[in-house]
Amino acid sequence: MTKSIVVVGGSLAGLMHGLQLKREGNNVTILEREPVSERSSHAAGIGYKAGVEEILRKYDDTGLKTCFTTENLHFAYRRWPNAYKAKLKYQLTSWGLLYRVLRANFDGLVSNACPSPPPPRATDGQAAYLTGKQVHDITYSDDTMEVHFTDTSSGKADSITADLVIGADGVHSTVREIVKATATKQYSGYVSWRGTVTEKELTESTARYFTNGLAFDVMSRSYMICYVIPTDDGCFDPGERLINWVWYYNVAEGSPEMKELMTASDGRMRSMTVPQGLVSLPVWEKVRATNTPRMATPFAELLNKTSQTFVTKVNDVLCTTACYFGGRVILVGDAMATFRPHVALSTEQAAQQCIWMGDVTRGSSTMQEWERHVSIFAKRIYLLSRLVGEFGQGSVFSFLRSVFSYLSFMVRLKFKLKL
Ligand SMILES: Cc1cc2nc3c(=O)[nH]c(=O)nc-3n(C[C@H](O)[C@H](O)[C@H](O)COP(=O)(O)OP(=O)(O)OC[C@H]3O[C@@H](n4cnc5c(N)ncnc54)[C@H](O)[C@@H]3O)c2cc1C
Structure with missing residues (x-):
């Protein structure tokens, strides 16, 4: 139905x-x-x-290339650029390109990335x-549920x-607030600085260093990760593609430094992100100048050549339950x-939530099973991401504590104990 x-x-x-x-024939409004x-x-x-590859393989009709694939990881240690190499497969893209490809398929958005969106499939529902x-x-009442919204331009x-x-x-x-979900929310103790540089702006050796896989620079309680991505318009061409970087940087909540970082160039304090174009230049210059001498040369060059950065507090959030109002809100x-x-x-x-939801709509699983899969995945990755974060940014004690939390969850999961 x-x-x-x-x-x-x-x-x-x-x-x-x-x-x-929509591909399953439902009428969907976003x-x-x-x-x-x-x-x-x-x-x-x-x-x-x-999982994302599977969603694109099943539902993407644009035929567009969506990512770079790499299996190479290389690690710098402080100023030493080639400390260690490893293999792990990753698909690398930009948020903007993935968004445009999904929009082209969902509601036919025309963009530079996808100037001729594919027509809907015969079995599609309507999409807005x-x-x-x-x-x-x-x-909500027994038979109707209503979503209330405000038009942000007309009010x-x-x-x-x-x-x-x-x-x-x-x-x-906001939906989490409306359904009064029980959620753990915590500031991690660090922010992420982020930016991109067009490949052609880099020296040849630095461009080669970063286009050859995921690159990490591991520093003292801080690290940076860099990789090549296409532009929002879907340009993958050497020279024009972007080198994207994320640098994790410890700042105590409530400290004068945090206040300084989160105060945008318009003078307003931001609670979570200071967007591109609004980061205070003197603040960024101070952070950059103090830290680049401790980085390996390619990473320092990348930071020095970034014209606009943005900064986001890294938080973690975990809800205990994904289904509300008898499974009518998730x-x-x-x-x-x-x-x-x-x-x-x-x-x-x-x-993965989509893939498990597909099992429910096809009748091979139930909403209760969906909720169990979703909750276990969320808790496991929440604990794993804290473990990796504490390894990079934390103290020996906070790292060991996060290892213990992760392992004890995995043991409880394996032996089907209360989670
Ligand atoms: C430093 C950093 C690096 C990251 N790197 C990766 C990575 O490599 N790989 C990865 O998988 N993920 C990564 N992520 C996470 C990734 O960006 C998000 O998981 C991804 O954007 C999908 O999130 P989402 O759609 O659940 O939420 P969001 O992207 O936050 O989107 C929520 C949407 O809801 C809208 N919205 C909010 N409130 C309302 C409301 N009341 N009414 C209507 N609309 C509303 C917002 O405008 C927004 O468009 C990274 C995040 C950070 C901070």
């Missing part, structure tokens, strides 16, 4: 769910508070895994992506009925669990 489904939040988790449900469709990545690279719609409430209130509501509205989820993606980014498994979480 065709269902009316409302997805709150039109980023990667919302779009993956929206696309799958409500997104951002006012425009042509959204920028803000230079955010995304490493993704098998409404921008500038901020959801603030969900009401007008409106609502839409739904059989199922999917909360894909990220780390500060939480997915970062709204359900926000992992520390070290393990690059956030989009994988959203993809």
Whole structure:
């Protein structure tokens, strides 16, 4: 039976769910508070895994290349650029390209990345992506559920009925507040600085260093990761492609330094992210100048050549339950669990939630089983991402504590004990 489904939040988790449900013949409306469709990545690279590949293989009709594939990891140690090499497969892309490919398939968004979106499949339901719609409430009775939102440009209130509501509205989820979900939320103790440099702006040796796989520079309680990504417009050409970097940097909550970092150039303090173009230049210059002498040369060159950075506090969030209102409201993606980014498994979480949801809609699984899979995955990766984060950024004590938490969860899982 065709269902009316409302997805709150039109980023990667919302779009993956929206696309799958539309392909299964449901009518899907995505409500997104951002006012425009042509959204920028803000230079955010995304490493993704098998689940996202599976979603694209099943539902993407654009035929576009979506990522670089690499199996090479190379590690620098402080100023020594070639300390260790390893192998692990990663798909590397930009948030903006993945978003545009998913939009082209979901509602036919025309973009430079996809100027001729594919037509809908014969079995598709209807799809609408409404921008500038901020959801603030969900009401329900036995037979109707209504999602209430405000149009951010006119201020007008409106609502839409739904059989199922999917909360894909990220780390500060409103849907999570509405359903009064029990969630653990914690600041990790560090921020991520991020940026990109176009390959042609780098010296030849530095460009070669970074286009040959994922590169890490491990420093004292800090590390940086860099990799090549396509542009938001889907350009993979040597020279034009981007080298994306993320640098984890310890800052105590409430410290004068945190206050300084999170105060944007417009003078306003940001709670979570200071976006590109608004980072205070003197602050960034001070951080950069103090730290680049401790980095291996290619990493220092990358930071020195980045014209615009942005800074985000790294938080972790974990909900104990994904289903609410008798399974008629569910939480997915970062709204359900926000992992520390070290393990690059956030989009994988959203993809796996879709894949397990497909089993439910095909009748080979139940909502209870979906909830169990989702909750176990969320807790396991939450603990793993904390372990990796504490290894890079924490003290010996905080690292050992995170190893113990992870291992004790895995033992309880293996022996089917209470989780
Ligand atoms: C430093 C860093 C590096 C990362 N690297 C990786 C990586 O390599 N690999 C990976 O898989 N992930 C990575 N991530 C995480 C990744 O960016 C997210 O998991 C991904 O964007 C999908 O998140 P989401 O769709 O669940 O939520 P979000 O991307 O946060 O999207 C939520 C959406 O909901 C909208 N919204 C919020 N509230 C409302 C409301 N009330 N009404 C309507 N709309 C609303 C927002 O505007 C937004 O579009 C990284 C994150 C960080 C911070």
